[in-house]
Each structure stands twice: as C-alpha cells, then as structure tokens.
Amino acid sequence: xxxxxxxxxxxxxxxxxxxxxxxxxxxxxxxxxxxxxxxxxxxxxxxxxxxxxxxxxxxxxxxxxxxxxxxxxxxxxxxxxxxxxxxxxxxxxxxxxxxxxxxxxxxxxxxxxxxxxxxxxxxxxxxxxxxxxxxxxxxxxxxxxxxxxxxxxxxxxxxxxxxxxxxxxxxxxxxxxxxxxxxxxxxxxxxxxxxxxxxxxxxxxxxxxxxxxxxxxxxxxxxxxxxxxxxxxxxxxxxxxxxxxxxxxxxxxxxxxxxxxxxxxxxxxxxxxxxxxxxxxxxxxxxxxxxxxxxxxxxxxxxxxxxxxxxxxxxxxxxxxxxxxxxxxxxxxxxxxxxxxxxxxxxxxxxxxxxxxxxxxxxxxxxxxxxxxxxxxxxxxxxxxxxxxxxxxxxxxxxxxxxxxxxxxxxxxxxxxxxxxxxxxxxxxxxxxxxxxxxxxxxxxxxxxxxxxxxxxxxxxxxxxxxxxxxxxxxxxxxxxxxxxxxxxxxxxxxxxxxxxxxxxxxxxxxxxxxxxxxxxxxxxxxxxxxxxxxxxxxxxxxxxxxxxxxxxxxxxxxxxxxxxxxxxxxxxxxxxxxxxxxxxxxxxxxxxxxxxxxxxxxxxxxxxxxxxxxxxxxxxxxxxxxxxxxxxxxxxxxxxxxxxxxxxxxxxxxxxxxxxxxxxxxxxxxxxxxxxxxxxxxxxxxxxxxxxxx
Numbered sequence: 001x002x003x004x005x006x007x008x009x010x011x012x013x014x015x016x017x018x019x020x021x022x023x024x025x026x027x028x029x030x031x032x033x034x035x036x037x038x039x040x041x042x043x044x045x046x047x048x049x050x051x052x053x054x055x056x057x058x059x060x061x062x063x064x065x066x067x068x069x070x071x072x073x074x075x076x077x078x079x080x081x082x083x084x085x086x087x088x089x090x091x092x093x094x095x096x097x098x099x100x101x102x103x104x105x106x107x108x109x110x111x112x113x114x115x116x117x118x119x120x121x122x123x124x125x126x127x128x129x130x131x132x133x134x135x136x137x138x139x140x141x142x143x144x145x146x147x148x149x150x151x152x153x154x155x156x157x158x159x160x161x162x163x164x165x166x167x168x169x170x171x172x173x174x175x176x177x178x179x180x181x182x183x184x185x186x187x188x189x190x191x192x193x194x195x196x197x198x199x200x201x202x203x204x205x206x207x208x209x210x211x212x213x214x215x216x217x218x219x220x221x222x223x224x225x226x227x228x229x230x231x232x233x234x235x236x237x238x239x240x241x242x243x244x245x246x247x248x249x250x251x252x253x254x255x256x257x258x259x260x261x262x263x264x265x266x267x268x269x270x271x272x273x274x275x276x277x278x279x280x281x282x283x284x285x286x287x288x289x290x291x292x293x294x295x296x297x298x299x300x301x302x303x304x305x306x307x308x309x310x311x312x313x314x315x316x317x318x319x320x321x322x323x324x325x326x327x328x329x330x331x332x333x334x335x336x337x338x339x340x341x342x343x344x345x346x347x348x349x350x351x352x353x354x355x356x357x358x359x360x361x362x363x364x365x366x367x368x369x370x371x372x373x374x375x376x377x378x379x380x381x382x383x384x385x386x387x388x389x390x391x392x393x394x395x396x397x398x399x400x401x402x403x404x405x406x407x408x409x410x411x412x413x414x415x416x417x418x419x420x421x422x423x424x425x426x427x428x429x430x431x432x433x434x435x436x437x438x439x440x441x442x443x444x445x446x447x448x449x450x451x452x453x454x455x456x457x458x459x460x461x462x463x464x465x466x467x468x469x470x471x472x473x474x475x476x477x478x479x480x481x482x483x484x485x486x487x488x489x490x491x492x493x494x495x496x497x498x499x500x501x502x503x504x505x506x507x508x509x510x511x512x513x514x515x516x517x518x519x520x521x522x523x524x525x526x527x528x529x530x531x532x533x534x535x536x537x538x539x540x541x542x543x544x545x546x547x548x549x550x551x552x553x554x555x556x557x558x559x560x561x562x563x564x565x566x567x568x569x570x571x572x573x574x575x576x577x578x579x580x581x582x583x584x585x586x587x588x589x590x591x592x593x594x595x596x597x598x599x600x601x602x603x604x605x606x607x608x609x610x611x612x613x614x615x616x617x618x619x620x621x622x623x624x625x626x627x628x629x630x631x632x633x634x635x636x637x638x639x640x641x642x643x644x645x646x647x648x649x650x651x652x653x654x655x656x657x658x659x660x661x662x663x664x665x666x667x668x669x670x671x672x673x674x675x676x677x678x679x680x681x682x683x684x685x686x687x688x689x690x691x692x693x694x695x
Contacts, residue, residue, distance in 0.1 A: 046501020098122025141459025
C-alpha cells in the first residue's frame, strides 16, 4: 500500500482545518428524559442517538441482542437455535447475520468478516443487558470513524464501570428456562473491579428441546471515568445448543411436522468467545486523546440442513445421508484504535479537529464447509486458512460557522489485504485493495426549537476473502459445475448515502426526529440457502423515511414510537433473475413502547413491534406475512434491594413467523426439488419470573 494513500488525504483535511478546533459544543445525543431542547445543537444527523441504561431497565427481552431494537427501525429475529447469531433488519436491508450493520462492545468490533456462516457475522449472545451503561447508534455512512459494514448503520455498546450495588438475579420460566446472574463492582485500590457471572438454560417451545446452555463471565478493572481514566477487561463465553431451523411450509400444511417441529434433529451448534481488551482516555477543555486495544479468540461449529435431500439425491440417488452441512470457524482477532481531538478556535469560531487510526487483523486458522450426516463429516467442500488485515486513517473537522450553521467534514481511507491458503490450490491467493470515503454534514438552526440536517457520505463493506481469491467451484455436491471457473468478488464494495432530516422539541416534553434517506450499494450480498452463506449480487438502491418520537408526559412515564418505511431495488439485473425486488428486504416497521417507574413499589414496560411483509423473490410474486408482537413487563419492589418482575413475551400469543425465505428444497418423499416458503415461527406466549436481590 502507498503511504500517500493515507497521508495526503489526512494532511489535506488537517490543513483545511489547521486552526479549527474549538469549544466542545457538540456532545453525544442522549435519548433519555431531560429538558425539551435536549437534542438540539448536539447531533450530526437526524438518525443518531445514545440510549442509556434507564431506557433499557423496564424493557422485556426475549434475547440479549434485542437491546438493539432501541435503534428506531431495527428488527431482530431468529431462524435457528438461540446460540446462533440473530437476523437483523434495518433501512431496507435483510442484514442476514450482520452484513451492512456494524456493532462493537467495549471498543471491540463484534462483526466477523470471512466467517463460515456469512460475511460480517454478528453474534451478540455474550451481551449481558443488565450491565449496559449506554449504546450510541448511527445510521448511514456519514461518520468518519465508521468503517467496514457500517453502511446501513452502527452501534457502539459500553458496559458500566461501577454498579450502584452488587446483586444476584434468578429467572425461571416456561420450557425449562433458567437464568442466573451475579454481578458487583467492589473498590479495588484506587479503582473498581466489575465482575459478572451469567448462566442460562432453555429448551424453548420446540418439539426437539433446544437444550441450550450458556456460560458467560466478565472481569473489568476501571480507574477514573470514561473520559479521564482507563480500564482492562477479560470476557469468556461459551454455548451449545440443538436447533430447529426453518422448515418448508408444505411440510407444515401436510401435517408432516408440527408448527414447532423439525426435519433434522441433529442440527445445532457450539460457540465460544474469549477476549482481553483495554481502553484509555484523557480529556481536557483543549484536547481529547483515547486509545483501545483488544484480542479476541472466537470459535463456531454449526450444523444446518436447509434443503434436506436434493444434493444427496443428485450424488447418491437416495436421501440416506441428507443435505446437512457443518460450518466451522476458528480465529484470533487483534486490533488497535487511536484517536485525538483538538478543541481550539478558527478566527474566533468554535470548532474541533479529530484524527484517528484503526487497525485489525483476523487470523483465521480454519474456516471450513463440510458435508455431514447427524454431525458426522463425510466430505469436505472446502477448508481454508485466511489472514485478513485492514488499516484505516480518518480525519474529521467540525466548525460552528454562524450561530445557526455548523458543518462536519470527514475523510476516511481504508486499505485491506486478503491472504487465503485453500485446500483447492487454485483458490489460494493474495489480494490487496483500498478505498476512500469522504463524509459531509451541514446543520442549520435551531429555529423554533427545530434543527435541520443535510448528510452525505461514502462507506463500504468488505467481501468474503474466499470469494476474492476464488478461481474454481470447489463444491463437489454441485456435480454440474464442480471444478468450473467462477468469477472473483470485488474486495471492497462502495456504498453511497444521502439524508435530509430534522430534530424538533417544539412540542413540550416531546422530542421528535424525521429522516429522508437514500443508500446505493455497488454490489448486494444475498443469502444462499443450500450453503447457508452470502454471495455478491447486483448493485442496489434503497430509499426511505423514518419518524422517531420520545415523549415524557410525566416524570415517571416515558413513551417512544417510531415508524420506518423503505423501498429496496436492484438497479441492474440480468436474465438470471425475474425482477428488481431484493428478496427479504424490510419495507415497513413500527415500534411503540412505554415505561413506568416512579421509584416506588411498582414499575412496568410494554413493547409493540410490527414487522411488515417483504418480497421473497425478485418479481415480488411471493411475499412474507406481516407480524405483530407485544411484550409486557411488570415489576414490584419489596424494598430498595429486592425486586420481583414478570415478563410476558408475545403476550397475545400471535402465531406469526420470525423469518421467511423462498428457495428450493426436497423432502425424502419428493421426486424433485420444490420452491417453497421456508419459515421459522415466533415463539408463543412465554412467561418469565425474575427475582433480583441487592446486597
């Protein structure tokens, strides 16, 4: 890579704002009860914000990753066992397991590129919601610090450094659900030692008991504050489970299986994650320096059977072995991030300048795809070792030009190197690529307690390294194309986004935001059912509108509501597809919630989530059904230290799908493969009782 690729753009940006710096006028947007004008003058776009622990306190959750649903318009679902990464939907995307949405926890990126089960695999099952202090989210590629996968949006999650008091928590529920959590943060030297131990078991409503077992631990030593201090953290997580994957609708209609039945009782998985990380920050009125470093050891073995028989029938003439496959991923991740912000003056104008460096290496010892029967390997489709490294430099300058006009200008440069050693020699290789991403925000106002935003920016997502170096098809199950030439993927795929928005506090006690956006992708990533992974496809365009509201009619009551509408289409197709609709792309979502907590004996929360219908094929001839789910929570405090709460999940027992796909599969009794909707049901009404005791 050329040094000038990084140095010249950053120097140009630095020179342009050499005297910029300025008063620290633009703080993080905190979406929490506060004065009516709390959001005005703080955000860089209409679609960013920060959610605090208070907003999560009375929120009923089925799965840990559902805390991300506080991001307006974001939907979390599942099509397999609850040890596998969730499915994510936002801004006209079926994000699969994380592609085009980036998340980090305590400064560590959670997405995994070149993953066995899909590009950008985002497994957040190690999250402990009770420890989340705040989550900052952004949508669109408008922030200079947002890199790979942060095209539709990103979220940065941080844990508390100190709890108010140690506590023990025990939850029990239907279907053998049990969860225990012990956490505290005693003083240690001049800092605090945060510890947490979590254990979860659950069988779920499935005919095949999920038998999930999760064990999760955290140890974090912190000194000082988030802005002026440092912390060191160690985390360990492991899980194993049996899964009921999506099944064809025709099997349900014919009564071959029940609503919660399965067609392969050996599907499931095991995963583990261990990490060490450190953060440091020093902030004064004149400057702010911060750094973080991390090491992650991650493993996954996942057994799935999405098509059941066609591959086996094509190769052996029977369905004795079936189409189950195993995806195995074992990697070590190393990373370092540095950033420095200067606050000075530009000819008397408040401004600031930020320069940053981000680096990451994924050392993937093994990423493999194997043909299996009842979790026993009998064939290797491909097995690779990969070393993927990326480095980025970015700069961002913001200046308050006039009393009611400020700007944020950013520039980011990324360079990647992909090195693949494959068991198919022709698919080994080394490729490098780089990409520049300029960013711009113009902010006007406030007038009548309303501020207006214009945003534009470039972003990107990386493609799977195996596709970047691939030359031939290694899949022996595909007899017609095995060993034939294949097209290589573009290493880094450009995204281009635009947004017009506003924030208003004109109505007393109501904070509202409205955003009209567009996002263009040079290449779409789509889910492939028979391999359980994603592959590059055609360029696309998404447009949409989002409306989010946060209302505090009384001190103890908060109400939030958001509506998101989007349209997703391929902008270029060929004769291989019947239309321009993007399968699985989210179109409409609505969320309404309320939380009551006066600090007295009673508290409670309610969430309604509407997940609209989606096209399942490019000509829109087959669509999924809509779903509406309501979750409830009620809590009672016996005293300051003891609280009992009841969660009622899917309170009205809605018989809806968590997810739907359309692809071909073949049952053992069928002569040919059949195109059909494959569905995974939402869990039925579920009650969970939690006792929390402080000490």
